[in-house]
Amino acid sequence: MIFISPWLLGFSVFWLWPLGYSLYLSFTDYNLAQAAKFVGVANYAHMFFEDFTFWHSLRVTTVLVGLYVPLSVVGSLLLAVLTNREVRGMRTFRAAYFLPSMIPMVAAVMLWLWIFSPRFGLLNFYLRSLGLPTSEWIASPRTVTLSVIIFLLWLSVGGPRMMIFLAGLKDIPVELYEVARIDGAGPLHQFLKVTLPLLSPVLFLNLVIAIIYTFQVFVVAYSLTQGGPLNMTLYYVLYLYRNAFQFLKIGYASAIAWVLFLVILAITAGQFWLSRRWVHFERE
């Protein structure tokens, strides 16, 4: 017990107490200058019925999660299947896929600033030389979501998520594939009937984590797009950050934070409930 005391202390001070205190703050009006004033559910009422920006930020975040998470999880899975083949140099390729997820995210943003630049950017240059239409990328509200998705895919498709899939693939007994082949199953059939069911717990884990993390996307919005253009990347946590640390609406920001907490909790619980229908958990 004495060994875990650092964690008991840290958990109480940096998780338990802040969670409770921010719940209390969410029922107050507080701007750091004056003492917190209890206002009941006024913050929540304002958020739900008057603050259109709140709904907007929730909507753009949900759209990002809805588009990016499936692409990214499927992308990582396909990449894992590809790199599971022991071909010469595969170790090096895997390292290359993994690298973007390790570098500071702000540095990654700096790398992409120029790629996305409508005038000088590499992306438009190559599109043009291939005779394809160019795009305004992060400069236009219509393409900024696509740009963020491309950036995030680059950042994480070959990262830890792919490695987790890869570990899951290596755990599947080779004999199962041999049996399937003898029964006349082609590669696609083997993937659908052997790989996917046996990989479903790993797929489930990756899906849950990807959704939780994407709801909290922040750095790309803060640094690459500054929430714009036209607030199209005013993602939830950026809006929360601005309310708390720029507008100093501490009480209101705490309410926004608690709603995020509950949304994430609800989605995760929902996924666990749905998982009984499609995830093949191993019986011990």
Add this chain to the structure above:
Amino acid sequence: MARPRTRDLVTGGIWLTAALIAFAIIAPALWALTASLKPPAELLRFPPQWLPRSVTFHAYADVWSLVPLARWIENSVVITFLGTFGNLVSCTLVGYGFARFRFPYRDALFMVVLSTLMLPKIVTLIPIFLMFKRLGWVDTFLPLIVPQWVAAGGESGLYIFIARQFFRTIPMALSEAAHIDGCSELMVFARVILPLAKPPLATVVLLSIVWNWGDFLTPLVFINSQEKFPIALGLQLFKDDMLGSTKLMSELLAVTIISIVPIVVLFFLAERYFVTGSITTGLRG
């Protein structure tokens, strides 16, 4: 049953696909590297050239006087070192506790450890900010470092998990033998168990270095003075100060490269630890 020739073709196809994807993923960094080595006139030339005609290191020479880069790097090193050291000490102790001892609610508490990795940290950020403000710690490194000493900063939950998974594999007989020889619990841990635990500890250290070096939100909230910025914030400041102009583009790319290089070097020196870290746990985004 594929004939040898088709099999070669399939293998070749896989290799080519994998190589193309690898190139596409590395390309942005390569581009930034070569662009930072170009003279300003060449940087904006169309069509873009992958290889600079004339290599110049002027951007790398100039940045040090343009921005307090040396200071930012020093700050990042200090924060990363102290934070990682704290995580190493606290998370191995805690992981050991969860792995080797029986106590009430142990498994429930361990589930709580894991769930902290899933909970949105942003919810706790405002109260923690108010607390550190009251303590007068805002605009010091303490808010970035102290939580890591009590296994509650960055990805501490993950490190506890890595440590616990490893300690569980060490036979209890080893500890018992040491007890009989008169060792205390702490001595068993320090003299018998820790020397065996180099691989998981290396994983924890490396993951924590990467996290501390790249963390953006925590310093953004707690650090105000530019001379106390870590490199990640400094990079952002440099970009903001350019106001969209391309005048100092090579310099910005040079600072970007400088901020990436330590991580890349670390990664290639110890690739397998990073990979095991992400696999044994499956708990990173």
